[in-house]
Amino acid sequence: MSNSVLAVAAHADDEALGCGGSLAKHVAAGDKVHVIFVADGVTSRGGAGQDDLVRRQQATEKARQILGISTMTFLDLPDNRLDSLPRLDIVQPLETLIGKLQPEIIYTHHYGDLNVDHRLVHQAVMTACRPLPGSTVREILAFEVMSSTEWSSPGLAPFLPNFFVDISAQMEIKMQALQAYALEMRVPPHSRSAEHVRCLAKHHGYCVGVDAAEAFMAMRVLR
Ligand SMILES: [Zn+2]
Numbered sequence: 001m002s003n004s005v006l007a008v009a010a011h012a013d014d015e016a017l018g019c020g021g022s023l024a025k026h027v028a029a030g031d032k033v034h035v036i037f038v039a040d041g042v043t044s045r046g047g048a049g050q051d052d053l054v055r056r057q058q059a060t061e062k063a064r065q066i067l068g069i070s071t072m073t074f075l076d077l078p079d080n081r082l083d084s085l086p087r088l089d090i091v092q093p094l095e096t097l098i099g100k101l102q103p104e105i106i107y108t109h110h111y112g113d114l115n116v117d118h119r120l121v122h123q124a125v126m127t128a129c130r131p132l133p134g135s136t137v138r139e140i141l142a143f144e145v146m147s148s149t150e151w152s153s154p155g156l157a158p159f160l161p162n163f164f165v166d167i168s169a170q171m172e173i174k175m176q177a178l179q180a181y182a183l184e185m186r187v188p189p190h191s192r193s194a195e196h197v198r199c200l201a202k203h204h205g206y207c208v209g210v211d212a213a214e215a216f217m218a219m220r221v222l223r
Helices: 014-028 050-067 087-101 116-128 171-180 194-207
Strands: 004-009 032-039 071-077 105-109 139-143 163-166 213-221
Touching: 004 014, 004 087, 004 116, 014 032, 014 050, 014 105, 014 139, 014 163, 014 171, 014 213, 032 050, 032 087, 032 116, 050 071, 050 171, 071 087, 087 116, 105 116, 116 139, 163 194, 171 194, 194 213
Parallel strands: 004 032, 004 105, 032 071, 105 139
Antiparallel strands: 139 213, 163 213
């Protein structure tokens, strides 16, 4: 039976970093994968203009093709300023789209990230996916994003993975998707480097006895 799968990310590249391998694995299994980007990803950067936006859109489209994602939706809310919006402005469009896409499995951000957009997207997803009678959502999984999850304050919720996806067969697809986002990637020893992404997948994989894995915190699973 094929599933409808949805990733809700704050910014373009978060989906590839956080769950790119898992999304590619869903596609290989015949699932339909959708992605929603909540913020526009470039407006908070000084001097960012139309060129940056176009470059980011091209990168996102390339990553979409590499990962095999069916649809991408951009809510275009202000980057790094989601906390300036009424919470309903984030929740309502998500509720509408979730009602339309009817996903069984949802991937989204961890609630303890340094980036405020990530935290707010997490909260908005949890609100939009309240377990009301008739809800299609059976699993909500929170992913980590390098240079945000591990850079957060110790007082915020730590990322303690309890759900692993073996992406040994999808590792190179994930790396190709991240190559599409080369402008967002950095060189080692930066945390958001291709080398670190590989190390992390290896680490999570070895923790559960496989070559490479993506790790998640299960927020809610209904079987
Ligand atoms: Zn982000």
